[in-house]
Structure formats: C-alpha cells, structure tokens
Amino acid sequence: MDARSNLFVIMKLALLSLTNKCDQKSSLLGESEARYYSVFKNKPSRLVHRMSSEPKTAPHRVALRRYWRHVLAVVIVLWGASWGFLAFAAPGIVRDVAVHWAENIGRKLEIGSVAIHPWTMSLELGGVRLRDKDGSTLFAAERIQLDAMPRALLIGHWHAELLALTRPEIDLTRAADGSWNWARLIKDASGPGPSSGSAPKVFLDWLSLSQGRLLFSDRQGNPDQTLDLQRINLNLHDLSTQAGEGGYTLTASMGDKTRFKWRGLLGLEPLASSGRISVSRLPVADIWDYLRPYLRLAPPSGELSLDLNYVFDLKGKQPRLTLSTLYGRIDALELRSPDGQSHLALGQLALEDGILDLQKHSLFFKRIHLSNGQVDALRDSTGQLNWLAALPAPTPAPTPTAAKSATPGWKVQINALRFDNWQWRLADQSRAQALELQSTIPFMSFGLRLGGRGELDVERVSANLANLTLAPRGQPAVLSVGHLGLDGASLSGRQIRGGQLTLQQPQLTLTRDTSGTLNVVSLLATPAGKSAGKRAAAPSVANKAASPWQITLPTLAMADGRLIWRDRKLARPVEVVLAPISGNLTPHSGDSLFDAALEVHAGSGQLNFTGQLDPASAGLQGQFTAQALPLAPLSPYLLSNTTLSMPNGKLSAKLDLRYAPAGWQVNGNAGIQDVLIREPGEQNPLLGWRALNLSGLKLAASPLAISVREVVLDRPVARLVLDQNRVSNLRRLFSGSPTQPAAAPASKAGSQSPLTFDARMIRVRNGDVDFADFGMKPAFATHVHGLSGTVSGISSKPGKRGAIALAGLVDQAGDVRVRGALAPLAVTDSADIQLVFRNIPLTSLNTYSENIAGWQIDDGRLSVELAYTLNQRKLNGDNRIVVDSIKLGPQVERPGISRLPLSLAVMVLEDSNNRIDLHLPVSGDLDDPKFSYGGVVWQAFVNVIQKVATAPFRALGSLLGLDGFDDVRFLAGEAAVAPPERQKLGQLAQMMSQRPQLRLNIAGTWDPAADRRQLARARVDRAILKAAGVALLADEPLPGIDVQDVETQQAIKTMFAERVGRLKLLARMVTGKSDPSFYEALRQEAIAAEKVDDADLLALANARAKGAQQYLTQTYPEVATRVTVNAPKTAQASADGVPLAIDLTTR
Template sequence: MVFKFNQQNKWVRRSVWAVGGIVALWGVAWLAVPPIVKSQVEKIASAQLGRKVTLGAVDFKPWSLELTVHDLAVARAAGVADASPQLFIKRFYIDAELQSLGRLAPVLDAIAVDAPHLSLTHLGGGHYDVDDILSRLNKSADKPGAAPLSFALYNLALSGGTMDFTDKAVGKTHELRELQITVPFVSNLASQRTVLVEPKLAFRLNGSRFDSSAQGTPFAQTRKSDASFKLTDLDVTPYLGYLPANLPVKVQSALLNADLKVAFEQSPKLASVKLSGTLQAGKVRVVSAGSSSSASQAARSEDPELLSFDLLKLTLLDVRPLERVARLAALELSGPRLNVRRNKSGQLNLAMLAKPENATENIAGTASGTGAKAVNDAKDSAWKVDLAKLVVRSGAINWTDEGTAPMARLGLRDVTLEASGIALPLMQPAQFGGSANLAPGAGAKTDKPVDAANVRFNGSASAQVANAAVTLADLPLGLAGPYLAQFMTPDLAGTLNADLNVNWNTNPDPAKPAEISLEARQLTLDGVALTQGKTSLASVKTLQVEQALLDLERQRLTLGKLSVMQPKAAVGRGADGRWMYESWLKAEPKTQPKTNSSAASPAQAWAVAIQDVALEGGAVTFVDKSVSKPVAFDLSALSLQLKNFSTTDNKPFAANVSTQIRAGRREAGRVLWRGSAGLSPLAVQGQVDAVRVPVQVFEPYLADALNIDLIRADASFKGKVNYAQTAAGPVLKLGGDARIEDFQANNTAPTAAKRAGLVASGPRQSQSGEELLNWKLLSLRGVNVALAPGTATIVSVKETVWSDFFARLILSEAGRLNLQDVMPSPPQAAASSAGAGASVPAGRAQDATEVIAARAVTTGATPQKGTKPGLAPVISFGPVSFLGGRVYFSDHFIKPNYSTSLTELTGKLSAFSSVTPPGASNLADLELRGRAEGTASLEILGKVNPLVTPVALDIKGRVRDLELPPLSPYSVRYSGYGIERGKLSVDVAYLVLPNGQLTASHNIVLNQLVFGDQVPGAPASLPVKLAVALLADRNGVIDINLPVSGSLNDPQFKLAPIVFKLIINLIGKAITSPFSLLANAFGGGADELSVVSFAPGSAELASEARAGLDKVAKALIERPALKMTVVGTANLEVESDAFKREQLKALVQAEKRRASVVNGSSSSATGKSDGAGGDSVTVTPAEYPALLKAVYRRADFPKPRNLVGLTKDIPVNEMEALLLANLSATDDAMRELAVQRGVTVRDYLAAQKLPLERLFLGAAKAVPTEAKWSPRAELKLTTQ
C-alpha cells in the first residue's frame, strides 16, 4: 500500500512539477515574449524595410498561443516632412494552434487585422514613396525554386481598413475606406487541400461600394473556385488621369456597376474561367481628345461630345475568355448619343480614332512585360459570341459636316433597335428591326420649320447575306441642301416616301465586291421644287416609282412604273450663250491631273429598263436670248407615255407624246405623236399630227442662213414618220399632208451702205423691215420623203396649192436685188459685193445688168473643199396651182425711183419630176397669166421642169403694148434723154433640150420710140437719137433679138426694167463698143471678134481665125458706115523659138519648091495662094527627113564630120537642133512679122469683097512681154 501510494505520489509530484513548469514557462513567456517581440520586430523590420518600425503594446497569451500587437507603425522615408506613419495598424491579432508543432507548419486558428491605414504616394515617372522598401524586399526574397511553405489558416479577417493614395502625377488623391477581407479557411496542407476556401472582399473606394465573395480549392490538384463580385456606382472620374495621354478619346464621366460570378477551374491539362452576371455602365460621356483642351475656344463652342449614353447593360450567361466563347443574354443600350463629324479635309472623327498611334505611355507608370507576354500568348482563334438580344432605346445620332457650305447638320432622333439571334461569326442570320426620326441637327439653318422624317427598318443579316426592309415617311429633300450646294446654287424642296428592300450578298469571287441591290416597292416624291430665291426653276407635283430594282454590281436599274405628274420647268439660254443649268452648277475646283500609266478601261454603261412611263400635265417655258432676237415659246399640256422602255434591249418601245405650243398671245398649236421608238439603234416611227405650229418662233436660229424676219408661219403636218439610225447612216421615211398658213416675212438683209462694214462689225443691220413675202396658204398634199444611205433621196408631193401670195422685190441703190440677200453671203463675198456696189460713180452711166450679174457671181454658192457630190435626189411634184398672186417691184438704182407691179397672177403647173420615166416627157405644162403695171397683158406658156439637171424647158413669154413713158427714169439715168412716147412688146422663147443644147429667141419690138430733149444734169449723155436712126427701120420700128439675162422663173427677171436697160445698153454699145453688138448679132465674144490670133512665130491664119473674120466681114458689109483698122503685134521674148522653127519650116518648104523646079514639077510643089499669108506648100512626114537633110547640107555653119573629112550623117533631131541654133530672131524680124500679120488680115478681109478704102493698116508693134499676151492682130472699128 505504501509502495503504491508512493508510486502514485511520485506521478502526482511529477504532474505537479510539470504543471508548475508549464505555468512558469507561460509566466516567463507572458512576461518575456511581448518585449522580445516588440524589440526584435522593431529591430529586424526596421533593418529589412529601411524604415523605422514601431509597435505599441504587445500582448501574448502563451496558454492559448494568442498574440496581439497594438499600434504597429512604419515610418515614412527619411527627409519627408509628413510625420504621419506610412503604415499604421491599430491591432494585429494571431491565434496559433499547438498542432502547428505537430505538423511542422503554421496552423493559425485566427488572424485579425483591425483598422489598418496605408498612405501611398505616386511621385511620378513610375516611382512611389515605398520604392526603397520594395527594393529591399526584392533582395531578401527567397531563392527561386524553394519549396513552398505549408500552412493552414482559419478565420483570416481584415476590418476597418483604409488607404490614402496620393498621385502627384495627376494631382489626385484616392480614398479607400471600409476595407473588409475575410477568409474563413485556407490551407495547402495535403490533408486539407480539398477544403473549400471562401474569401470575401468589400470596400468603398472614393465613395463607391465594392463587395465580393468566393469559394475555391486553390491548393488542390484540381483547382476550382467560384467568386462573386458586386460593384455599385463606381465613378471613374478620379481614375481618368491614368488613361494614356495620347488616346484619341477622353472619357469624361461614367458610373460602373457589376454583379458578376466567376467560376475558375484549373487542372494540369486545362484551365477554365467562366463569367456570368451583369455589367452596367451609366452616365457615360466620351469626348474627342482635343475637345477638352483650352487651345481652341471656338472648338469648345461646338458640342465636343463624341459619345454618351444613359445606360449600357450587358447580361452574361456564360463567358469563357480562355476558350474565346461568350454566351450573352442581352445587350441593352439606353439613351445613346453619337456625334459624327467630318472636318473640312474630309476626315471623319470616328475614322481618325482608328489611326495607329505611337505606343501608349501610361502616366502612372510603365506597364510590365507580363501583360504583353500574355497578349502574345493568346490564341489566334476568333471569338465565338452568341447574343440573344440586342436592344437600343431612345438613341440619337448627330451628323455634322464641316466640308460643306453651309455646314450640314443632320440628326437621327428616337433611334430604336432590336436584334436577336446574333452569333459571331455571323454564320446564321440575325434578325433586327428598328426606327428613327430624321430631322435637321441642332444649329442647322433652315428657311422654314422642317418636320422630322420617320425611318423604319427590319431584316436579317449574316456574314454571307443581309437584307433589310426600309420605310421612309415624309423625308424632306431639303436635308440634302448643304451637299447639293457644293455643286449647284438652287435650293431643292420636296418630300420622299419610300418602301425599300436592301439586299447584300457576298460575291463567290473574293476578288470582286459584294453584290448590292436596292428594291423599291414604292417610291414617291411630292412637291419637288428647284428654286432660287423666290423664283421657281423647275418643279414636279408628284413623281412615283413602283417596283424598282437597283443592282449596283450589274449596274442595272429596273422600274415597273414611273409616273410624273405636272412637271414644270423654265428652260433658257442667256445672251452669253450659257444655258440656265450652267449658272446653277458651281465650277469645280481645278486639280492637278492625275497621271496613269495604264489606259483606263471604259466604264460599263448602266442598263435601264422601265415597263411603264407616264408623264402628265407638263409645262415648259423656253427662252433663248443667245440669238439676235430672243426665242420664246411655251409648252403646255405636255404628256408622255412609254411602254417597255429599255436602254439595252434592241426592241422598240411604244411612245405617245402630245403637247400644245404657244408663242405670244396667238392660239396655241398642237403636236401629237403616237408610235414607237428604239435606242439601239436609234429608231422612231409613228403617226404625227401637228396643227398650226408657230414656226416663226424658231426663225432666229436661221438668222445666219436667211436674212428674213419671219413674222408668222403656222405649220401643220399630219402623217407618218419612220426614222432609223443604221451603221451606214440615217434612214427616214415621211408621208402625209403639210400646210403653211398665214406666212409673213420681212426683209432684214443689210443695206448696201452697211454691207461693207458687215464683215468687220459682225452685227447684222436690217433695212427697215420691208415686207418681202406673204401668203395665205401653201398646201402640200401627199408629201412623201424617203432617205437612205447609198440611195437617192426621194421627195414627192401629190398636189400643191399656193394661194393669195405676195412678193416685194426691190433693186437697191447699188443695183442689188433684195432676193439676192435672202441667203447671206460669205464674209469675203459680202465684202467684195459691197465694194463693187460702192464703186458705181454717181455721174457715170453704168450697165445695171452688169451690176446685177456681178452681184450674182459674187454671192453664188461655191462648193466647199473636200465635199463629194452625193446621189442626186429624186423629186416629184404633182399639179401646182397659183391663185391670186401679186408682185410689187421698186427700182432704187435709178433716180428718180421707179416702181411697177404684176397683179392677178393665176396659173398652174402640171406634174413634174427630177427623173424621167422611160418613154415619157419630163416637162410639165406651165400656164401663168396676169397683168403688168395694170396696162399690159402678161402671159407665160410652155413646158418646164425646174428639177432636172441640166435644165430642160420650152417656155414662151409674151408682153403686149407696155407703155414706155413711165420708164423715162431709166432712159434719163442711162442716156440723158427722157421718153416722150413709145410702146414695148416682148416675145421670149426658151428651148433647152435634155442634152444641154439651148435655143433661145428674145424678140423686142420698140414701136414709135421718141426721145425728148436732153435732161440737164443727167448722169449720162449718149447720142441715142443717132443710135435710134441707125437701128430703126423706115417704119420707126426697132426689132431687136437680144438675150435676156435670167429667166421668167427667176426672181431677178423683171420684164420692163431689165429689158429696157438692155436696150439702153444696146444703144450705147452701138456707138462706143461696136464689137459687143457684133458679138451679140453674129455669135462669139467681143474679144474673139476684135482680136485675130496667130500661132507663135507664124503669120498664117488658122481656121478659127478665118471663121471670126468671116463674121466681121459680113457685119461690115451690112453696115457700110463702118471702117476697119488692123494692127499687127509680135514679141521677141515669147516668139523667139517659135519664129526660128517657122524659119526652118520655110527653108524646108523652099527646098521642096527648089527641088520641084529642078525636077520640072513646080506647079504642084508651089500650090496656090490662100490669101492668108503665103503659098500653101505641104511637106509630108515621109518627105521631111530628105528635105531637112538637103537644107542641112546647104547651110553654112560648122558641122560634124567623119574620119575622111566629109559631112557626117546625123539623126533628124540633131540636124534640127543644129539648124535652129544657127538661125536668128531679132527685133527687126519681129516688126516684120507684126506687119506681115496685119497685111494677112487685111488681105483676107479684102478677099471677102470688102472695099480696100474701108480697110487700113495701123503701125505694127513689137509689144513688151505681158502675162496674158498672145500672138495676135488687133481690129479697131470707126464710123464714116
């Protein structure tokens, strides 16, 4: 028992000693650990951190292994004025477990950090006020590759934490308050790695609340964590300074909210991160980078905002960033406002944001390479995103274009958008729909309030195909005004309503652009007007398009129906020749032409097809001031209908056109067209019904071709027209009835006084608007015109009636007929014509007929160079009737003036044609009767065809008993004597055969012509009385056959004046130019009879010369009072060679006569004298070589000889050359030749039984060389 007791007492004592030891150890630890911890921690921490570290009270409970440290403080760096600690912890509590000894790893039951406070300052340049501490800690860090420390922590908690972060680089101080961190358990012990870790984090940063929680096994083999984050109204304004300074945009405000859940799982082979929850950004405002600077106050006066929205909410279903997969439930955007601006350089503010900049530099510090490495290590695979719903509400888009003048401002308001089924990449179509209101933007300048247009759309889109249905309602066209103002000055008004379908398809060929087509079920433009100020330039009440399809890829436009209602336009051209639209358009700025080494391929033409075109109620006002007299007319009731119109199909389309045309206050004419037309090739065919179209409106366009003022001309046509443009040329067929009614035309040709200045000055001077031509009716029934390339033009008229016509003919002071000036002369001809007219002296008699002829030659049309005559047209006219015609003639050429008239002109012309049918005559029967001067009868009968070439006619004209005293002004003008009495009768007959042979007779009979006394001061004085005595027969009748210059159908032919002028000229020529009279009486020209031509070097008469002398001899025999003087001429320079050859010819003839005498046959060789300058000795070609050789041997000059010294035989041409070279021609020889020529002519005339006493030889002349001189003998006539 005692032993047992002692043993038990032993263990008790041991227990007591053990307990006592433990209590003593606790006591020692309780007393010793706090000061040791405090001193060692302060010492070691200060040494490690390089800062003074102080601790307040330290409590240690060894029995529970609890350590509490109060007031832990880390001082700031030396030299810092602020005495507050860098880090201060109010209380630090650790509750350790005894099992830490067993596990050889810290096992902490609780860690509590109360009210920690950290002050941190960013000094700039990436440096902080704790850089010294960080550098020391980096040096004392564990060596790489050391095994991680095992631990087990329970109930880790940080509460009441605060931090003040001062960033001197951006001048901001951030406050972190209410920091709460709790981790219930975390351990990497092998037995506890699979225990869930559930940390929580919450704080308030700058007033914004953040809360989060998580669950995970971070140290298990398969690491798996679930976390939740909640952020409430985080204002990003304090953090904006940390964004890179060179970002193109600046965020001015934003509130962020987040409620996210993150699931993380990592295995040795796979890592997975899953996000879900919501993200929200509210009250976001983004401006462009330069808009917030103070450099440009003008820029800040505009709205600098780039983008803003009230709320952006993103709902995440399953987002896996490592796998690049995102499933989003919804993306909702409320109140977005986007400002898009284009500057004057044409750059968009949004496009400028995308420009690459230099590497961004963070003001807060340099980014570590870890992020860049992570980006480089990211997978290249594209994201796969599924968005179930996209919603945009109450959006607005403002468009400002500074490149226009005025500045364009447009705004989309109340923008809504809903889309669903969005999957990126867009392999499946996503559905979308929305609406907006389009109106002028804020600050836009408008003349009057503009209502907003409504735009609605819906459709679907994928990466390959997209289509959208768009509805536009009441879209004002004036919104495009600033853009149109860049190209034109007028303003555009009107509204657009449309139902559109837009289709987009990718092209199978990647090298080609996508296929885009626009389909308009209905498009309507209402109230379209083009105005300039208060002036309306053009307008359309309604323009409607139905079933339109626009294919941009194929460049094709198809319209089902195009309707245009009440279009109106003012078409005009100014005095400067510019059309009205040229003043509308603004001049394009001159740019440097771009050089392109390769030739640009021609652009493909657009194909346009319209099934139905209808235009109704059109009106056009046309004014053209570019011509001498403004052209003005109005088109009203304009109507146009087209069916199946196409620019590509080679098929004709139906076309109907009608309109009314009015000029002035007269009744409007009417034009109606029904038929078809084609564009390729150009073709028109159909029925035309034009009634009283005022042709006079277009007369100014003919001002250069006609010198007339067309007062009135109403043209009508009813028939068919068929026109086609072929490769060979145009083809035209026209058939119908035509009329020109109420025709009135005045003469506007320049006067003779102004004609000389017309070429230099240019503007046409009118006479006085004298009445020229008018008629009541010109009817052309059965008009047919056929024109085709390679064939003759065919024109036929079945019947023509010309009723109540009047013509006013005037011979001007210059002797020019007004009808000659109806067709303007070319400038050169006009100048020469005016010069000729001005050269008529006032006091000298001149042949008016010659003046008129000169004008006619001057103004005659001459073919242009290089023109080729085409096929002659085939023209056919049926019967032509003339009714009630009048012609009034005035002669201002003579003083005093003379006037006469032809009245009661009535007649007819039967059918005629430019082509004669086989076996038929091509001459038409002409019958025209009237009265001349009211006293003489006028009759023209015969056959004529004005269309054939050469002219063929058989006409007889007759005037009987025309009293001559009224024509005294002519006789005074040209002879100096008035007419006391006399009558004139004229019979004219023309016969022109188809072969061009003209047989004409002009019989003029002057009966009892008596001249009065000479008029003092008359322009001319001729011995007319002597002339009459010479020309009249014993009965006082002068019967003269004279050619009349012109024809009865020529407007220049006037019986009384022109014939009388010819008579006066005849009288004058009988005295002053007898050869002219001889030429008229016996044929030939005056020059032909007054000159006898000879061959060069010869005095022998040719057959033509003999014929001319026969006529002269006959005239002299019939006029015994005339005498003849003959003057021979010669020229040494011109006739030297020919004279030598004639000498050689005479030597050969003499040799033949000598040989004939020697041979006894002189009579045959000598021949007989022909009275024309020598004996007729003929040398035949066979005789010529032998005779020439004989002459050569007789000639005395050095000749080529043979070896024995005899004369060498040489060819005929060499003998001729040597003989001619040794013959001489001198001035004396030329004078002898001239005398011989005169004698030859005289002897020939004498041989014609003219008395020698009437023939005289003049002094022979060796004339000097002249350009037009030829060997001749000149004849001169004198009276007895």
C-alpha cells in the same frame, strides 16, 4: 458618410450621454448624427434599458459614469490601433496575401505599391500585373483605387464609393484546346466545392476606366488575328447588381444623362452569358474612338440609345453571339467631313427589330428610319468627294487562293430603309465652272439585301424628291424638277427594274452664248489642261463570263414640264418657251417595246407624238402631229443678218416616223400657214403666203432624200423694189456680209449634192407680185396678180428636167406667162425658158421711156416674148418684142437723160396694122463677169433703134432676115439695075406700101474716079464690039473683050485708029509685037485717051435714079407719090458698086 465620420458620431453620442445632455443638446447634432441619436433614443440596448429602469441613486450614477469612461478609453485605444495597423502593417500583409493567393492557383501577381488610407477608407494599388501560367498577361493596371464603405457589410452588401482603374489592360485569349484563360483563372480561384448561398449584392457609386485596353485572341478559330481595343475610357455611376429570378440585374449611370441596365445570366466555364441590355442617351462621341479606325472623322455630337437581347458563349471553335429584338436610336447626330467644309446632320436614326448572328455572319433589321436629315458634299478639283477621305485606305485584293478560302461575307437584310424629310447638296468643283446639285427628299424607302458573296438586291424602291436643281454656283438653275417620284424599282442580281418614274414641273434651260457654246456643254466641261478622267480598266475575266445586265426601263410619266431655249449668238437674241410639256413611257409586257406619248405646247400651238420605243435596238416609230406651232420666235434664224421680221406664221404637220440606228424615215403631210415677212416701216409684206402645204412628204436617211408628191403654194405675195440707186430690196436686205467673189464653177463630179430630192408637182395659186422702181423719175410701179400654175418634175436626178407653167395678170388688162424646162441642180447647164408678157399698157412704162429714150408715150400696148436656152453655161436667146398702136407723146426735156430716135424708129418699124414686131436674138457666156441677161436684151433693142436712125435699110433687112439690105448699088460706069438690086427695090416698095407714113427720097450718085474710068472703058469696049460686028440687046450686060480673038484684034485696031489716030496706030505697030498683050495695050491706051466730062457723069447718076424709081413703082404704084428723085450727088464706090442715095422720112 465614410467610416471615419461614423466613428466620430459614435464617440460624440457617448460623450453626450455621459454628461446627461443627449436630450437637451440634440440640436447640436448634424443630420447624420441625429440619425444615430434617434437609434439610440428609440431603440436602446437592453443594458441601457435595464439600467434606466433601476432607481437612480447617486452612487449608481457615479458607477455608470465610470463605466462609460472605460468604454470610451477602450474604443479610442482600439481605434488608434486599427488606424496604425491599416496605415503601416496592412499594406504589406495585403501584398503578401495577394501574391500568395496567386501562387496557390499557379499564377503570378506583381504589385508595385500598396497604400491604405484609414481616414478615407481607400485602397490604392500601383503597378499591378497578373500573369497566367505561361507567363502571359491576364490583367495589368498602372493604378487601382478603391474607396470602400465597410458599414454596408453589416447589412450584407458590398458597397464602394469609387473604383478607379488607370491604364487597365485585359487579355482575353482562347487556347487551341478551346479553353479561355480567364475561365481557367476563375475555375482555379473558386476551388472544387460548390458555392454556398447567393452572391452578395454589389453597389458601386462610381466606376472609372481611363486609357484602358482589351486584347482578344482566338488561337483555335483565328490564330493569326488579334483584336486590340485601345484608349478605352468609361465612367459609370450608381452601379448595382442584384440576384433575381433567372439571373442578375446591373444598372448604371454614365454621365449626367446616360443610363445603362443589364439583366441576365453569366457562366464562367464555359464563358457564356445571355440577357438584355439597355443603354439610353449615350453620347456618340464617347464611343467614337472605337469607330475612328473605320471612320476618320472628328467626334460627332448626338446620343445613342440601344435596347437588345443577347446570347453569348464560347463553347465552340467560333464565338457565338446573337443579338435579337434590337432597337436603337441616334438623336441629333452631327458630323463634319475630314476637310471641315461639309456636314451631316441627322435628327434621328431609328433601328427597329434587328437580329445579328455572329456565327452566320448575318444582320437583319425590320426597319431603319432616318428622319430630318441634312447632308452636303464637296467634289474637289480632282474629282474626289470630301467624305471619301474618312474611309480607311483600301486593303490589297486577296490572291485567288486566299479569296477562295476566305470566310463568306456578311449577309445583310433590311426590310425597310426609310428616309424622311431630308435635304442634300453636292458642290462640284471638278468642272471648269463650279456646279451645285441639291434637292429635298420628303420620303424615300427601299428594302436592301446583301449576300455573302457580294450579291446586292434592292427592292420596293419608293422615293419622292422635291425641288431638284442643277445650277452653276451663284446663278439660276439650268435643270430643275419640282417633284420626282419613283415607285416599284428594284435591283436583283444583274437585273434592274425601273418601276414607275414620275416627273412633275421639270424645267431645262438651254442657252447659247455669244461665242456659240451651249451652257450644258460648258457646265460639263473640264478645266483646260485637265484630262477627262482615267481610262476605264479592262473588264476582268469574271466580268466577261458574267451574264449581261438586264435592264427594264421605268414607266415614265411627266407633267407640267418646261423647256426654255435662249440664243444670244444672233444679232436679235432668241427666247423660245415650250410649256407645258407632258408625256408618258409605258413598257410592254413580254418584249422590250415601250408605248410613248408626248405633248408639247408652244404658245397657241401644240405638238404631239404617239408611238413605240425599243431601247434594245434603239428604234423609234410613231406619229408626230403639229397644230399651229408659232414660227415667229424662230424668225431670227430664218432672217439672220437682216432687219426683216416675221410676226406670224404657223406650222402644222402629220408625220409618221421610223427611226433605227441604220437610218430614219418620215412620211406624211406638212404645211406652213399665214407667213408674212415684213420690212421695217413698210405696210405691205416683202414676202408671204397664206398656206404652203406639202402632201405625200417623204424624208429618208442613208442616203438623205426628200420626196414630195405635191406642193401647194396658196396666195403667195412678194414685193420687189428698186431704190433710188437701182439696188433691189432683196439684195439690200439679204446682203448680210460683203459680197464675196463668185466661186469657180465646180466640176460635174464635185457638184453633185449628197441630198436627193424629188417634187412631183408644185402648184401656185393666186399669187401677187408688186414691183416698184424708185430709181426712175417719176417712180414706176406695176402689179402682177392672179399668178397661178405648176412646176412639175423637179428632181435632183442627173439629166431630169422639170417643167414650168405659170400665168398671171399684169395690172388691169395685161398678162404674163412662163413656160419651159430646167434641171434644178444644173440650171446653167440645161434650161429652156419662155417668158411672155402680153397686152401691157405702154403708158405704165412712161417712166422708162422718158428716162431711157427721152419720149413720153400716150398710148399703145406691149407684148414681150423672151425665150432663151442655156447649155453648159452658154446662153442663146430669141426674144420678140411686139408693140401695138404706139402713140408717141412729146419729147422729154430733162437734163441727164438719154434720147433715142423713137419717132423715126416707129415710122420705120411699124407696119400697116400699127404693129412693131422685133426679133432680138442674143447670146452670151454666163462665166463672163460683165454678163447680164437683161442688159443684153436691152442693148439689142437700143441697137435696133439706133440702126433705124443711122441705117434704116440695114435695120429693115435685119427685120426681114435679108443680108446686105442696107443700100442699092450699081456697077461702076453703068446705070442698069441688076436683078438682086431689083429685088431689094421691090421689097422696099412693099414695106412702104405697108407703112403709108414713110416717104422715100432717092438720088443718083456717081464716083468721079470709078465711074469716069468705067464710062471710058464702056465706050471703048462698045466701039470694039461694033467694029467686030457684035450687036448688044437692050439691058444686056457689056461682055468682056477677048484680045486673043483675031477678029477682035482687027476691031481693036479699027477702034484705035478712029479714036486715037491712025498715025499713032502705025507707030505702035512698027515698034510693037503682034501678040494679045499688044492689043490689050492698045485697048488700055484708048481707054485712057477717052474723055468723059461731068455732064456724062450727071447723066449716069440721073439714069440710075430713074431706073430705081421705075422698079419701085412698077409693082406698087401707090408708093409713086411718096418716092421723090432728088439731085444727083457724088458717092464712094466699093467693091460692090456705087450706092444709090436713099433717105427715109416721115410725113
């Protein structure tokens, strides 16, 4: 209730009392009026009490009424006079008194306007400015309003309903001598005498500061710096002070919830204060204007509570401020990033037992606890975090001189900084594909220490992260960790200790898309046309001189991990899951080594590694152990571009590994078991084995080399099939792309591979090979089993050849053997191979004999020896085919098949032991695109058969190694068998004796021209020799005629005279010259005149046949019954003579 209301109550009570209605009309009073009425009623003044005790006579009542009328009139007059005084005279007096007071203490006070409102008991001052002695402003305000309650003075209190300051400005300055301007003002205003009594109590219902400003300057400590706090808004209500033991107490309310309490001491010269301050539930938005220069964010929600002890004084050059036993709390804090796209929500931030020392630049908290938080951030396309825009622009780096003289920085120590129940999310738009990284933090705690020179120590790090995920926006996670724990990590100086790191349920999903790009590569890729980032600045001189970082990796423990590999580039997509994965990494004490262990499960298989890791040298050594790792999931890689499948297969290994940056080495044993490669729809596997074991395996890098002491291939199986078009299944299945032209052979210098290998011994045990040919009608099939042997000395060393020795069984009784040597890297340059098939049933080859030769075979055995050598891609082969006891069946009458004269060939080629033994030398050039080794061997065999039919003697000569054994020849005009021909006839008789099924038909032959001329020559020459007295022995060849001999010349004339005529001789002698040419001319004329008729030629032919028959039967009489002389026939003579007609037939 204000003063005006009090005055109205007093006047009303006075009127009621004058009319004797005070008791009857008490109900007419209001609440406050009733309170005054009770005072008057229960505690009347002595005068009223004395008057009421006297007899109440009529004159007395009249006098009393007159008295109260006078009193009321006086009060009304005084009341009106006081209002007029306050309204009109008092403002000028107040201004003059205030200005005069300021002048008395050496200051200057400016007041623009003064207004007093008696009805409201309020005072308004406008344009107030108080200046110091030097003219600087101490205090200024645009408007000051005070609504007072004067009645409180009656009980010794200062009480005001409202104190409002609009745009107040306070300048707090310490001069160079250390004195403060406000302290000097208070000292001058208080006077020299000590204050008497205690300060009055002050009650203020409402204090309002609007758009205030505080200027703080220290010309002694920092003359160039001024603290300017602007836009200060403050509202306090229920503000009170009271003196007590040890100082004052101030309590205030700010808004509906905020409470402020101060208890402490205050000294003015020098300015000093100490005490305890408590603030509760202060909206953070109310103080945000003071933080806006440091955090450019919109005012947040949330409430701040503080409770602290403080000590403040300005005795020295630097202000002294110490805060201790500092406890604080921010509840329900919410902030938004400058761009408004991210937010931070904090359930509670609690500060415990803090100490701040302004002089020492130190800040300490026993504990800071942030709980129930949630924060998200955005990294934009330029790579900047959106929250960083809230920080002010960085100040330029100080010059070296300024940096050296600068005040040391703050020392901050937080014994425990703890986060509980947090969630965070980072959206990254700087990559080609937007990413999201998020997790929850159930618990994280660490100690923090920041030195004055920027030294940072972080200790006792303990953290738990849950549900950590990295994923493309809107897609499943690529990386996730169910639980990540870190304990015991620290950072001290330039030393980092990793502590103990625990990963539970980590999962990494690697995917290769149809273009062959890994998902992790695409995730980290930057957008097209954008650089990867700014180049790192060159290290400063200080950084170069600083000691290197010492990093101790954490002890790592991983459990229940999972690795998923997906490959969509292949025609058959692959998905491999390795789970669970567990492992640990434990550092050694005193060195940089770590003990490492890894255990990976893949289906029913398992992979283990135990060893040591040296991060300092990037070295690794240990032992890998694989147990039954399934290979079926990897079959699309091994069988790409095919329809084959590998439903099983297991890998086992025990390997020692040594790795260093200079190279690596692997030693041990390995094996692949139970491999079966199948074709769609086929029951039997195409390829497989029970076990492929490698012993003494060595792999090394720099240079890359592979060495195996022994390879054992146990029970391999293979199936080779030719389809109806005679195309092999291997060619069909593995021809994933159109056949490319064969590349030209590389030079020796360019053909050497950087990979070197050496296999000491390869063993094959109990192999099975099935062969089928569906291009034959009927189809052909055979089975090679029990294939065993060795391949030794396989090496990539130049010039070294490996040896091959394999043997197996064919069907029931046949066998196959492979022997030889080859150079693995240059097979076509150096190879010597022998392939032997023995005792193969010919009946199993009926398909080929029917389709290729046109015959069915009822019985017989086949042995084949294929021997070839390769030298610089040139092939030379010596092949042998042996057929035992062949028995031909009927000829096959089928359209579209070729026929060979096998019946005759068998009769000719088969010896007395029912064996056909053929040698088929072949040769060729591997660079010839039409070259085929199988085709060359087959063509050689076909040629032999065809020669038997067309030229049996030439075929036999080829078998016996005799050149020209294709016929028996006689000199023209002669019937004598020359010695070379005798030898041929003897060998022919020998072969016939060994082949009783053969018959020989011979016939004498003549050449009408050559034999006729030679018979005439022989008759003339014999007559010449007879005339010369030369006698010839039986079978003696006819000698030549020497026309230069005188006796022979005389014999020529005798012969000419007898056979041509003496007259002609005389005529020739008269006209010719007597020289050798003359006698040769006589001889030739006699030969031309000699007459040889057909009977002579027939006789010559028969004589030739008889002579040949005689020589055939002389040595081998048993063939006489199988030699028949047929009628003579004409023949064409050659330079070698006239051939005898010979024909081989069968019985």
